[in-house]
Amino acid sequence: MDASAAVNDSRRRDELNVTLPDSARASLEFEESQWAxxxxxxxxxxxxxxxxxxxxxxxxxxxxxxxxxxxxxxxxxxxxxxxxxxxxxxxxxxxxxxxxxxxxxxxxxxxxxxxxxxxxxxxxxxxxxxxxxxxxxxxxxxxxxxxxxxxxxxxxxxxxxxxxxxxxxxxxxxxxxxxxxxxxxxxxxxxxxxxxxxxxxxxxxxxxxxxxxxxxxxxxxxxxxxxxxxxxxxxxxxxxxxxDPLAEPDPIRSFLAVGMIPGIAATFPEFQPGDILTPEGEERLDLILQVGACTTTTLTLLAGVQLLKPDWTANRYVQEYQKLTVNGGKKIEGxxxxxxxxxxxxxxxxxxxxxxxxxxxxxxxxxxxxxxxxxxxxxxxxxxxxxxxxxxxxxxxxxxxxxxxxxxxxxxxxxxxxxxxxxxxxxxxxxxxxxxxx
Known part of the structure; x- marks a missing residue:
C-alpha cells in the first residue's frame, strides 16, 4: 500500500471509530495496545x-x-x-x-x-x-x-x-x-x-x-x-x-458464519453478503472490517444483533463452501x-x-x-x-x-x-x- 492509501485508511478508521459503542471503542483501544x-x-x-x-x-x-x-x-x-x-x-x-x-x-x-x-x-x-x-x-x-x-x-x-x-x-x-x-x-x-x-x-x-x-x-x-x-x-x-460450523448451535453458528462471509465471497464471486445477512448484519460486518476489529471487539459488535436471514443456511454458496472446508468424514494420513x-x-x-x-x-x-x-x-x-x-x-x-x-x-x-x-x-x-x- 502506498503512503496516501495508508493515510486514507487511517482517516476512515478514525471516522468510523467515533461511531463505535463505548464498549467496542474501549475494546479496540485495548487491542491496539497489544501491537508490537x-x-x-x-x-x-x-x-x-x-x-x-x-x-x-x-x-x-x-x-x-x-x-x-x-x-x-x-x-x-x-x-x-x-x-x-x-x-x-x-x-x-x-x-x-x-x-x-x-x-x-x-x-x-x-x-x-x-x-x-x-x-x-x-x-x-x-x-x-x-x-x-x-x-x-x-x-x-x-x-x-x-x-x-x-x-x-x-x-x-x-x-x-x-x-x-x-x-x-x-x-x-x-x-x-x-x-x-x-x-x-x-x-x-x-x-x-x-x-x-x-x-x-x-x-x-x-x-x-x-x-x-x-x-x-x-x-x-x-x-x-x-x-x-x-x-x-x-x-x-x-x-x-x-x-462443521453449520452444525454448531446458535449464537455461535451465526458468529462463525459472519466471519466466513468474506471467504465465501472471495471463493464465489457471484455470492453477495446481502444474500444471507440482514441489513444490520451487513452494517456490523462492514464496521468490523473497516475498523480492523479483532476477536474481542468483533464479539462486542456482533452480540445482541439479528445478523442473518432465517433461511441463510440454504444458500447454495454457503453449502458449497461448507463442502470445501468441512473437517471429518474424509481420509486422513498419519x-x-x-x-x-x-x-x-x-x-x-x-x-x-x-x-x-x-x-x-x-x-x-x-x-x-x-x-x-x-x-x-x-x-x-x-x-x-x-x-x-x-x-x-x-x-x-x-x-x-x-x-x-x-x-x-x-x-x-x-x-x-x-x-x-x-x-x-x-x-x-x-x-x-x-x-x-x-
Whole structure:
C-alpha cells in the first residue's frame, strides 16, 4: 500500500471509530495496545514486492532473522524471527502469508537438525492487524507456542492469509478466509517449507498442533496429507477443533458464519453478503472490517444483533463452501490426536464427536485418537490436556508406534472439576517499572 492509501485508511478508521459503542471503542483501544510494532500499515515488514508475484508455494519471500525481542512479551531466553512466504488460497491462487519462528535457547536436536512444532493459532480476528506475529504476546502465548518453545521445540507459526500481509504482490487486498481449514493447512505446510529453507539447521521432521480455528487447520492437515503427502510430517494434534460450523448451535453458528462471509465471497464471486445477512448484519460486518476489529471487539459488535436471514443456511454458496472446508468424514494420513472439552460453549464437543464418528465409519483404519475432557471449556482445553499433547508430540519424534483410542477416551481430573480455575482470567503486559519484574 502506498503512503496516501495508508493515510486514507487511517482517516476512515478514525471516522468510523467515533461511531463505535463505548464498549467496542474501549475494546479496540485495548487491542491496539497489544501491537508490537504499530499498525501493519506502518511496519514495512508486512509489505511484499511485486517481484514475488510468481513465486512458487513454499518460497521464502522475506525474512527478519533476528527480531528485536524487547518489543514482544516472550519468555526470557527465547528468540524471535519473522518471515513471509508464498502459500495457496482455497481457490488455488498464490497468496503471501506472514508468520514467526520462536526459538528456544537449547533446541531439541534430532539427527538432521532441530525438532519443529508447527503451531496453528485459534481465532484472532479477520483483519491484518490481528496477525499473531504482530502482537506482543504472539496471541496464544503460554497456552501453546511459549510452552512448546520452552520444552525445546522450534515453533513455526503462521498468521494465515489475510492476517499480517494486507496486500499481495499485485497490490490486491488479501481476504482472510476464516475457517477455510484446507487453506489454513496450506499455510502451515508451506510455512514449514519456507522456514526450513531459511534455516538449514532445522530438522525435516515436524508435528502440527492447533487450537480452535487452528485445530481445524491441524485436522485439515491430516486430510491434506492423504492427498498430497509432505516428507517429514509426523502427525497432528487438534485441540477443540472447528469441524462443521453449520452444525454448531446458535449464537455461535451465526458468529462463525459472519466471519466466513468474506471467504465465501472471495471463493464465489457471484455470492453477495446481502444474500444471507440482514441489513444490520451487513452494517456490523462492514464496521468490523473497516475498523480492523479483532476477536474481542468483533464479539462486542456482533452480540445482541439479528445478523442473518432465517433461511441463510440454504444458500447454495454457503453449502458449497461448507463442502470445501468441512473437517471429518474424509481420509486422513498419519496419526491425529483430537481433544475437546465437554463444556465447550464456543465449539461443541458433540459436533467434533460426529466428525470423528464419520471419519471412522468411512475410514476405520484411521490413526485417530479422540480424548474428551469433562468440565473443561474452549481455551482451557489447551492447558487441561497439555501433558497429553506434549507427551504425544515427544512420542512422534521418538518414532514410537501409535496405539489410537477410537472410543473417545475420557480424561479424569485429580480434584473435583469445581475446584479448578474455569477460564483464562489474566493477560500478559510489558513491565514499565523495575519493581514489576522483581
Amino acid at each position: 510494532t504499530g499498525s501493519v500499515l506502518d511496519d514495512s515488514f508486512y509489505t511484499v514486492l511485486p517481484s514475488s508475484k510468481d513465486a512458487a508455494p513454499g518460497t521464502l519471500i522475506k525474512l527478519e532473522r533476528e527480531v528485536d525481542s524487547t518489543l514482544f512479551t516472550i519468555p526470557p531466553a527465547t528468540a524471535l524471527s519473522r518471515f513471509i512466504f508464498q502459500s495457496k488460497a482455497l481457490n488455488g491462487s498464490a497468496v503471501p502469508v506472514s508468520g514467526f519462528i520462536l526459538w528456544p535457547y537449547s533446541p531439541r536436536n534430532l539427527s538432521d537438525g532441530f525438532s519443529i512444532v508447527a503451531w496453528a493459532h485459534g481465532t484472532s480476528g479477520l483483519s491484518p492487524n490481528c496477525a499473531p506475529s504482530h502482537l506482543k504476546h504472539l496471541w496464544q502465548h503460554f497456552l501453546g507456542p511459549y510452552q512448546s518453545a520452552l520444552q525445546g521445540y522450534v515453533v513455526i507459526a503462521v498468521d494465515y492469509a489475510g492476517l499480517g500481509v494486507e496486500r499481495d504482490a499485485s497490490g490486491k487486498r488479501i481476504v482472510h478466509e476464516y475457517l477455510a481449514s484446507p487453506s489454513h493447512a496450506n499455510d502451515v505446510f508451506y510455512g514449514v517449507q519456507a522456514a526450513k529453507s531459511a534455516f538449514p539447521e532445522l530438522s525435516n521432521k515436524f508435528v502440527i498442533i492447533g487450537h480452535s480455528q487452528g485445530g481445524g487447520a491441524a485436522w485439515a492437515a491430516a486430510q491434506r496429507q492423504a492427498l498430497d503427502p509432505v516428507e517429514g510430517y509426523l502427525g497432528a494434534v487438534a485441540v477443540a477443533p472447528v469441524t 496419526p491425529l490426536l483430537i481433544m475437546h472439552g465437554e463444556t465447550d460453549t464456543s465449539l461443541s464437543v458433540e459436533v467434533s464427536t460426529q466428525a470423528v464418528n464419520e471419519t471412522l465409519e468411512q475410514f476405520p483404519s484411521s490413526q485417530l485418537d479422540f480424548v474428551r475432557l469433562p468440565g473443561i471449556s474452549h481455551v482451557p482445553a489447551l492447558t487441561a490436556s497439555q501433558r497429553l499433547w506434549m507427551d504425544w508430540i515427544g512420542d512422534r519424534f521418538a518414532g514410537l508406534e501409535v496405539h489410537p483410542r477410537h472410543n473417545g477416551t475420557i480424561l479424569t481430573s485429580a480434584r473435583p472439576v469445581s475446584a479448578y480455575q474455569p477460564e483464562l482470567n489474566w493477560y500478559i503486559e510489558r513491565a514499565t517499572q523495575f519493581y514489576q519484574t522483581r
